[in-house]
Amino acid sequence: MADARELIRDKRDGHAHAPAELEQFIARYMSGDVPDYQVSAWLMAAFLRGLDADETRALTLALLHSGRRFDWSDLGRPSADKHSTGGVGDKVSLPLAPLVAACGVMVPMVSGRGLGHTGGTLDKLEAIAGFTAELSKDQIRQQLRDIGAAIFAAGDLAPADRKIYALRDVTATTESLPLIASSVMSKKLAEGADALVLDTKVGRGAFLKTEAESRELARTMVELGTAHGVATRALLTDMDRPLGRAVGNAVEVAESLDVLAGGGPDDVVELTLALAREMLDAAGVDGIDPADTLADGTAMDRFRDLVSAQGGDLSQPLPIGAHSETVTAPRGGVMGDVDAMAVGLAVWRLGAGRSTPGGRVQFGAGVRIHRGPGEPVAAGEPLFTLYTDTPERFGGAIAELDGGWSVGDHPPPVRPLIIDRITS
């Protein structure tokens, strides 16, 4: 094959790669023939020059082929999964996986840890004492058979993606549409679900800032999934505002339990049900309303079974931060908009996120939002409670929050949570 340097030069000059070139480049990276510094130069060239649809497909396959691919077809039930492009307060996977499992569709859910201002599903679940996401293939199979759902780390699925993702993080090459799409889809194709629903975030708290970019990302991922035999569709959803009233790790588990108990914030419930309906539909299951399954406690039972199967103990109290600080209303009126990015960064400052891959997160760090956009506010009443185990972090977090919210005289415009639906 061409020297890695020639591949980098081609992309630098805006030329398209042949599929076999990308396949060999990734294989040689994994074998140690191509070093990090050549891959990072290529990543920057790809970031700035772009990858076309064929290249994105080839890169996805190259990442997929770096590891194993699961197959659950022998279990005799349909399977489906969901992926979110990452949002502030997005704990939907926690109620969604058991809910869909309770409706008869298996959910083999590869999940990640967070980096930057959005948390990862695994960081949230690991706030539960004893919970582990490091499952063997046999454990996953057992859980899918017994409970219908498993939430696990990628392990040996798409190992090249993990290596490249870590490199993208430290070389400012994360926010690239084809790099995001191939990263997500390589893992999701590897996990072996029949159907996939993408929750593609739009707005201030999303990775891609414009609706046009998010729409393009959704379309690219739907095409990639469909081309590989996975029934894929996407919802474009709002991420200008945080999702729900809790952002962080343990506080989001608590809110998820509220949703599974039939309560919880309206937006979290609405999105959970919409995604559940898409997953059931994409998996070819009809005649079941997930709202009933949520209301009658079946989904909660499945969640408890899942946590218990993965070593977690929900009888122990959630480790919400030992220290708290409250931001109160400077005047009475109506709560204005709440900026998802400001809240995400505040929570990150409190210790809930990591700034380097593999770093530790504080399970207790988080923010509770007491008044949502448009709700009446009395002067002096609590608007936000911040939690952390390291109180010296309050100053920085409150500074991030500052300017990200307001109290005024009129409610902010109402926006739909679900903006659009994209199918192949």
Added chain:
Amino acid sequence: MADARELIRDKRDGHAHAPAELEQFIARYMSGDVPDYQVSAWLMAAFLRGLDADETRALTLALLHSGRRFDWSDLGRPSADKHSTGGVGDKVSLPLAPLVAACGVMVPMVSGRGLGHTGGTLDKLEAIAGFTAELSKDQIRQQLRDIGAAIFAAGDLAPADRKIYALRDVTATTESLPLIASSVMSKKLAEGADALVLDTKVGRGAFLKTEAESRELARTMVELGTAHGVATRALLTDMDRPLGRAVGNAVEVAESLDVLAGGGPDDVVELTLALAREMLDAAGVDGIDPADTLADGTAMDRFRDLVSAQGGDLSQPLPIGAHSETVTAPRGGVMGDVDAMAVGLAVWRLGAGRSTPGGRVQFGAGVRIHRGPGEPVAAGEPLFTLYTDTPERFGGAIAELDGGWSVGDHPPPVRPLIIDRITS
């Protein structure tokens, strides 16, 4: 300072860096805090987004400050140096340094090894048995005092440049105007000459292909030198055709000896004298015609002294390749144009250049050109002789040469060797 990732992101997004940011980035690279893979991502971003004049100046200083800077002012004589941006058959440094020294101007010449299709001055000189370019500061001082010239490897001058140059080579980020300018000028500012003349190549065999780019590079380097107190000027010279009749390592030393003996190809003599006059003028020396110094053998004596001081033995035969192959004229007529790039690549294929930094070169590999553009040619007479120690390389070399020359009925257009002169 900002995280390296933020610096990369800024350049990725087309923002300009503050001088202190670049200084710290390079310092942290040298201390090991910033790894290769972050620098290579930054290099690609800088390649594609560019660096403005202030950033180029700051980068030059950052590279300069990574090592020592020589000062020869106590030796009581003016000093000057020349730098070529790299050409095929460009052996001018070999006769030029002793010639200028013989005219009374000291030449402390930092030189490099070649990479790709253009050879390096040190690779040529090292074809002389025993020659070494690894000189200590004291050895350089001694030679400048005794002989007036020393040609040496960068050693501890601008070590950051050496590290970054090696990284640029393997990440396809070499052909960038600000990166070239800062690399060249950091070493040339460090060597401590009072004056500097740049031979900026234009044409097929040059690194930058268009005259506009070469002109811009020359202007940038003249500004950088002038801003740092070095009297700097540039000649734009033709590199569509190879310079002289010998391209390679040992064969170029042989041609240099011809020039020093008062013979040699007209173009090599013309360029050597033009650059010598510029160096003398920039160093403030007038009333001496270097043509006389070349004709009367003084320059040859200085060359022999220099080689001898640096351990070389000119009494031993030059190691011209043991195997040769001749390309003959397919018809009679007039020699057409000879493409510098084709000849450069043929010589590289014969083993004269390296494809990885630190690789070994064949001193014997080279090409002799028997008929120059416009000269009459008889059918069957030799046009090129190729030399190598590894005869299996002839096939690839002849293939590179193919299409790079022709025999026709009319001479090709005459072009001036010296295209323009650029001063501050």
